[in-house]
Amino acid sequence: MIRTLKKTPTRRQIREWVLDLDQYLEEDDPSFDAGCVLLASAYHGPNADRCAKLLQLPRVQVREWGKNLAANGVWKNGRIYADWGDEKLGGIEFWCDVNVALGILERVGE
Numbered sequence: 001m002i003r004t005l006k007k008t009p010t011r012r013q014i015r016e017w018v019l020d021l022d023q024y025l026e027e028d029d030p031s032f033d034a035g036c037v038l039l040a041s042a043y044h045g046p047n048a049d050r051c052a053k054l055l056q057l058p059r060v061q062v063r064e065w066g067k068n069l070a071a072n073g074v075w076k077n078g079r080i081y082a083d084w085g086d087e088k089l090g091g092i093e094f095w096c097d098v099n100v101a102l103g104i105l106e107r108v109g110e
Contacts (some may be wrong), residue, residue: 011055014039021091033057034065034101038074038094042084045074065101072100072107 001023017034019025025032034057039053048066052059069075073099074082084094099105 008043009039014055021094029103031060031095031098034098035094036058037062037065038069038082038097038101041069041075041081042080045078046070046080064103068103069097069101074100074107 011048014036015027015032017039019027020031020033022031028091036055037051037057039049040054041047042095044050044054046069048063049059051057051066052062055062066075082093082097084090084097086093096105100107
C-alpha cells in the first residue's frame with residue numbers, strides 16, 4: 001500500500017513501510033534496500049543519487065538498480081510507471097518491481 005503524506009517521508013519511515021510490506025524480510029536482504037529505493041522514488045522521483053543520499057545507500061548500487069528500472073520502463077521520463085496502489089495486485093507489482101531493480105525480472109509487453 002502506498003501512503004499519502006503531506007510531508008516527504010524520512011529514511012526511517014520508508015524503512016518501516018518496507019518492513020510492513022513483508023514481515024519476514026531481513027534488513028540485510030538486497031530486496032529490502034531495493035524496496036526502500038522504490039518507495040523513496042515514489043516521493044523523490046526517479047533519481048538514484050537523491051534516493052541513495054536519503055537512504056544512506058551506496059550510490060553505485062542505487063544507480064545500478066535505477067538503470068534496471070529505467071531499462072524496464074519503471075523509471076521513465078522523470079516519472080514512476082507503476083500501479084502499486086491497486087488493492088488486489090499492488091503489493092505483488094511492487095515486489096515484482098523490486099526484482100526488476102535487482103535484475104532478477106524484466107517487464108515485458110505492457
